[in-house]
Amino acid sequence: MTEWIMTCWQGPPDAAADGLRQFGWTGPGDPPAAAMDPRIGGFIPPSGQPITTADGVAFVALVTKGPIAPPPGLAATDPELSRSIIGSF
Known part of the structure; x- marks a missing residue:
């Protein structure tokens, strides 16, 4: 069984999106991605949704198979x- 972890990042909105x-x-509005990285199990925000920002700082998270x-x-x-800003999986 794969053990998943939540990987959380913050930074400028453009850097978070990239x-x-x-x-x-x-x-x-992005075109569909070719493929999702196999180390990734999901995103916050989900694909197609805007990134959450607070005071100009973007907060994102991924479920990953490792660091x-x-x-x-x-x-x-x-x-x-x-978790307090964007929630959890």
Whole structure:
């Protein structure tokens, strides 16, 4: 059985969108992604939904099969902070 973890990031909205797209997420109005990265089980926000921001900072999360380093422009977020802002899986 695969053990999934919640990976939480924060940063500028454009960096968050670009970071999620590299794993197969699509934003509102984006064309469908070719394929989702096999290490990813899901996204917050789900594909097609806007990214949640608070005071100009975007908060995103992924369910992953293991740790993944944040993409450029993003930093790891405390999971409790992320859950309070964007919820959980």
